[in-house]
Amino acid sequence: MESRRFALIALLGVVLFFAYQAWEKDYGPQSAGAQQSAGTAATPMEVPAPQAQALAEGASKAGGAATAAAGTEAAVPPAGTALVHVQTDVMDATIALDGASLQRLVLENYAYSKEEPGRKLALLNSTAASNEQPFFVFQTGIAGVEQPLSGDRTPFTAPKSDYRLAAGQQSLDVPLTYVDAERGYTVRIVYHFERGSYVVKLRREIRNAGSSPLQAAPYARWLRNTVQAGVPQKFVHTYFGSGIYQQDGDSYKFKKYDLEDFAKKPLTVEQQAGWAAMLQQYFLAAVVPPPGAKVTYTGRSVGNNRYYLQAVGATTAVAPGATQAFNTTLYIGPKLQGKLDAVAPGLALTEDYGIFTPIAKPLFWVLTVLKQLTGNWGWAIVLLTLAIRGAFFKLSEKQYRSMAKMRKFGPRIKELRERYAGDREQLNRAMMDLYKKEKFNPLSGCWPLLLQFPVFIALYYVLIESVEMRQAPFVLWLQDLSSPDPYYLLPIVYGITMWFQQRLSGQMATMEPAQQKIMNVMPIGLAAFFSLFPSGLVLYYVVSNAFTIIQQYVITRRLDREGLGKH
Incomplete structure (x- = not known):
C-alpha cells in the first residue's frame, strides 16, 4: 500500500x-533565437552624451542611458590592446587600458568542471570566438555633454602591467589615468581589490584643469551574451538573466529581467541606490552604487546575442580647478550564503530557491x-x-x-466488490459507509x-x-x-x-x-x-x-x- x-x-x-x-518564468531555459552566426564582430556601442536639457534638470534619462546605435566605439578593445594583470588570492583579473574595462576575471577557488580541476572558472571573459562561447565583460567611464569624458576606447595608462597581492598584504590598488590636454581634464580610475574578497571597489575621479565647468555622469556596465561560464547541467534549468534591487515606495523589491526581453522592451529604472546584477547558476556580477545615490538603471540589447545592464549616476557639475570622485562597489563571484547581505542590502535574494525558500x-x-x-x-x-x-x-x-x-x-471489501460489480457508484458509497462505521481513514x-x-x-x-x-x-x-x-x-x-x-x-x-x-x-x-x-x-x-x-x-x-x- x-x-x-x-x-x-x-x-x-x-x-x-x-x-x-513551466509556469514560473524565472526557471526556464533561455531561448537561442537571438543568436547569430559565429565570428560576427561586436556591435559598436558607447554611453552617449547626456543632453543639455537633461543635464540642466540633473537627470540623464534621455542621454545617460546607452543605446546600441548611439555610439561609434566598439564594445571590446581591439587585438593588441595593452593589458594589466591583477592577481589576488581568490581572483585573477585582466584590465584593458583601452577603456579601463575588466576583460577577464578568473575565480581561483572554483574549477571549470570536475573533469578539469586545474582549469579555473572564468566568470568574465572577452575572448569568445563565437556566440556559442561565454562572453561577459565590465565597462566603466564618465559621460559628458557632447562626448564621453572617458569611454570604452579611452587610452588609459598604468604605472605597471602586473599587480600581485603579496604575502601579508591585505589590499591592492590598480590606478589607471587618462589626460585630455586639449579639453583640459584628467580622469583617474582605481580598482581596489582585497584579500579573500570578491568585492572590487571602484573609484572614478575627474579633475577639471580647464576654464569652464564640466558636466560629468559616471556609468558602470555589464555586457554579456546568453552563454554561461561553466559546464551546464542537462535537465536542470536555473534562472539566468539580470536582476535589479528596485525601489518600490519606501522599500525595495528584487525584480528579475530576462535579457532577451531587452530586445522587445528596453529597460529604464530611475531610483535611489539599490543594485543591478547579472545572474546565473551559482554566480553573479553586481554593481552597487553608494547609499542614497541617484541612479538610472538601463537594460538593452545591442544585437549579436549581446545585452547590457548598466547604472548611470546623476550628472554633476565639476568646477574649474575642482576634482569630483564617483565611488561604486562591484561584486564578482559566487553566491555565498551569509556573505552577500554584507555587500549590499537585498543581495542575498539572488540565492533564489523560489517559492520553496x-x-x-x-x-x-x-x-x-x-x-x-x-x-x-x-x-x-x-x-x-x-x-x-x-x-x-x-x-x-x-x-x-x-x-x-x-x-x-480485505474480505469485506472483496465481498462488496462482488456484490456491486456492475455499479461503481454504489460500491464507492458502500465502502465509504464501511470506513465511516469502522472509523477508518484510507x-x-x-x-x-x-x-x-x-x-x-x-x-x-x-x-x-x-x-x-x-x-x-x-x-x-x-x-x-x-x-x-x-x-x-x-x-x-x-x-x-x-x-x-x-x-x-x-x-x-x-x-x-x-x-x-x-x-x-x-x-x-x-x-x-x-x-x-x-x-x-x-x-x-x-x-x-x-x-x-x-x-x-x-x-x-x-x-x-x-x-x-x-x-
Whole structure:
C-alpha cells in the first residue's frame, strides 16, 4: 500500500513540480533565437552624451542611458590592446587600458568542471570566438555633454602591467589615468581589490584643469551574451538573466529581467541606490552604487546575442580647478550564503530557491551544521535524511497500523466488490459507509509521504542553487552531489530498495494483476527518472528507502505481537 501510494504521490508531485517550472518564468531555459552566426564582430556601442536639457534638470534619462546605435566605439578593445594583470588570492583579473574595462576575471577557488580541476572558472571573459562561447565583460567611464569624458576606447595608462597581492598584504590598488590636454581634464580610475574578497571597489575621479565647468555622469556596465561560464547541467534549468534591487515606495523589491526581453522592451529604472546584477547558476556580477545615490538603471540589447545592464549616476557639475570622485562597489563571484547581505542590502535574494525558500533556507542551514560535524556534504545529507525520517517515525507507525487495519477489511471489501460489480457508484458509497462505521481513514497513510514532498523539492533547489554544493564530493564514484550520477549506480540502488520495500509490505499479493504489473515496472521507471536528478537528491531517497525497510520490519513485528500483523 505504501509503495502504491508513494508511486501515485511521486507521479503527482513530479507533474506539479514541472508544471510549476513551466509556469514560473524565472526557471526556464533561455531561448537561442537571438543568436547569430559565429565570428560576427561586436556591435559598436558607447554611453552617449547626456543632453543639455537633461543635464540642466540633473537627470540623464534621455542621454545617460546607452543605446546600441548611439555610439561609434566598439564594445571590446581591439587585438593588441595593452593589458594589466591583477592577481589576488581568490581572483585573477585582466584590465584593458583601452577603456579601463575588466576583460577577464578568473575565480581561483572554483574549477571549470570536475573533469578539469586545474582549469579555473572564468566568470568574465572577452575572448569568445563565437556566440556559442561565454562572453561577459565590465565597462566603466564618465559621460559628458557632447562626448564621453572617458569611454570604452579611452587610452588609459598604468604605472605597471602586473599587480600581485603579496604575502601579508591585505589590499591592492590598480590606478589607471587618462589626460585630455586639449579639453583640459584628467580622469583617474582605481580598482581596489582585497584579500579573500570578491568585492572590487571602484573609484572614478575627474579633475577639471580647464576654464569652464564640466558636466560629468559616471556609468558602470555589464555586457554579456546568453552563454554561461561553466559546464551546464542537462535537465536542470536555473534562472539566468539580470536582476535589479528596485525601489518600490519606501522599500525595495528584487525584480528579475530576462535579457532577451531587452530586445522587445528596453529597460529604464530611475531610483535611489539599490543594485543591478547579472545572474546565473551559482554566480553573479553586481554593481552597487553608494547609499542614497541617484541612479538610472538601463537594460538593452545591442544585437549579436549581446545585452547590457548598466547604472548611470546623476550628472554633476565639476568646477574649474575642482576634482569630483564617483565611488561604486562591484561584486564578482559566487553566491555565498551569509556573505552577500554584507555587500549590499537585498543581495542575498539572488540565492533564489523560489517559492520553496521558507523550507530551503532552514534546510541549507541544517545541512551546513551537519557538514561542519561530518566534513562532507554527502554525510550531511545522510544525517539529514535520518533526522527527517526519525521525526516522522510515529506518524509512519500510525500509517502502518492503518494499513494493517485495511488488511482486516480485505474480505469485506472483496465481498462488496462482488456484490456491486456492475455499479461503481454504489460500491464507492458502500465502502465509504464501511470506513465511516469502522472509523477508518484510507488517506491517513499518505501524510508521511505528502509531508516529505516539500522537503524533496526544497532539497532539489538547495543542490542546484547553492554554490557551496557545487562539485561537492561524497564517496567513491560520487564526486559531485549537484550533478546526476555519472554511472547511474545510485538510481539503480534506489530502484532495488523500492522493490524490496514493495515486497516487504506484502501488499502486492492483494492487488489485481494489472496493478501488480504497474507496481513491478514502477521501480524501473522511477530509477530512470531519478537518473536525471542531482545525485545528492537520489542519495536522500536511497537512505530514506533503506530507513523505510528497517522501519517496516520493526513496526511489523510490533503489530504481529499485537495481533495486527499479516495473516
